[in-house]
Amino acid sequence: MPEKIGIKELEVLNIKWQLDHHFAKIQHRQEIVDSLNLQPGDVVLDLGCGPGLWSSMFAEKVQPHGRVIGVDIDARWIDYAVQASQENPFKEIIEYRIGDLHNLPFEDGTFDLVFVSGCSPYLADIHSAIEKQKRVTKKGGRIADRSWDGGMFFVHPISPYQEAKMMLAVAQAFEARRSDSYFDNYFGRKSHGIFKQAGLQDILTTSYAVQLVPPLSEEVKHYITGNSQFYAKIAAPYLSETELKQWCGHFDPSSDSYILDREDFYYCLLEVLTVGTVEN
Numbered sequence: 180m181p182e183k184i185g186i187k188e189l190e191v192l193n194i195k196w197q198l199d200h201h202f203a204k205i206q207h208r209q210e211i212v213d214s215l216n217l218q219p220g221d222v223v224l225d226l227g228c229g230p231g232l233w234s235s236m237f238a239e240k241v242q243p244h245g246r247v248i249g250v251d252i253d254a255r256w257i258d259y260a261v262q263a264s265q266e267n268p269f270k271e272i273i274e275y276r277i278g279d280l281h282n283l284p285f286e287d288g289t290f291d292l293v294f295v296s297g298c299s300p301y302l303a304d305i306h307s308a309i310e311k312q313k314r315v316t317k318k319g320g321r322i323a324d325r326s327w328d329g330g331m332f333f334v335h336p337i338s339p340y341q342e343a344k345m346m347l348a349v350a351q352a353f354e355a356r357r358s359d360s361y362f363d364n365y366f367g368r369k370s371h372g373i374f375k376q377a378g379l380q381d382i383l384t385t386s387y388a389v390q391l392v393p394p395l396s397e398e399v400k401h402y403i404t405g406n407s408q409f410y411a412k413i414a415a416p417y418l419s420e421t422e423l424k425q426w427c428g429h430f431d432p433s434s435d436s437y438i439l440d441r442e443d444f445y446y447c448l449l450e451v452l453t454v455g456t457v458e459n
């Protein structure tokens with residue numbers, strides 16, 4: 180029996196990792212925020228807001244009379260977001276609340292935009308979650324989902340063969356635990372179809388190849404190392420000890436095969452943004 184994937188205890192859910200993740204992709208995230216074409220006065224829900232990093236970016240777009248509400252089920256993130264927003268020049272229009280997206284404490288048709296980043300892959304019933312999001316979105320308002328898709332992932336100079344073995348092992352691990360739908364590593368490719376099934380209109384899906392090239396800051400290295408650890412943990416039951424050791428060595432600064440300081444390093448992964456409109 181494959182070991183149960185303990186995603187919860189991994190580095191990738193630490194605050195420091197979330198912050199480093201955000202700043203590693205800040206240019207790309209700004210591009211996403213710009214593409215949403217928010218207007219001053221818009222009311223935005225940042226659902227599964229984590230440390231609230233997107234909320235701050237939205238606040239800049241909708242100020243001075245708009246509003247941004249960040250909701251997360253985990254009090255740890257909301258505590259951090261509230262603290263951090265004290266420094267934010269638009270703090271007056273940002274509010275954070277602990278809450279579950281299955282039970283949103285808002286009136287029907289409250290928001291111009293409901294934004295969900297990195298949260299949908301964790302939901303056991305995405306269809307019901309989208310219905311809840313539709314309820315709180317204004318008629319003619321939009322829902323946007325930004326998720327990664329673990330099917331595309333390059334780390335050069337790891338050999339494509341070794342990398343393919345890792346990708347296969349990860350896919351095997353997720354396949355083996357499909358019924359226990361705690362995390363969908365391949366959500367990005369599904370969001371367009373899910374929005375269609377939900378009856379959203381004017382659906383636009385954009386795929387982003389997010390790349391990181393040297394020189395890498397310590398924050399970017401931390402982000403990449405956390406991701407490599409996530410892959411190693413998941414794939415472990417399906418790789419030999421040697422294969423696993425080789426993979427981990429590439430991200431271990433004390434190893435001869437460490438790659439994050441190499442000039443030819445190249446890292447690329449796929450993120451998918453899907454935006455749909457709630458029918459008038």
Ligand SMILES: C[S@@+](CC[C@H](N)C(=O)[O-])C[C@H]1O[C@@H](n2cnc3c(N)ncnc32)[C@H](O)[C@@H]1O
Binds near residue numbers: 227229251295297
């Ligand atoms: C990977 S983090 C993404 C955080 C942030 N949106 C970002 O992109 O930086 C996923 C977030 O979804 C939150 N989450 C998971 N299930 C949730 C639920 N049912 N209701 C509200 N938030 C949830 C988690 O607590 C976590 O903060």
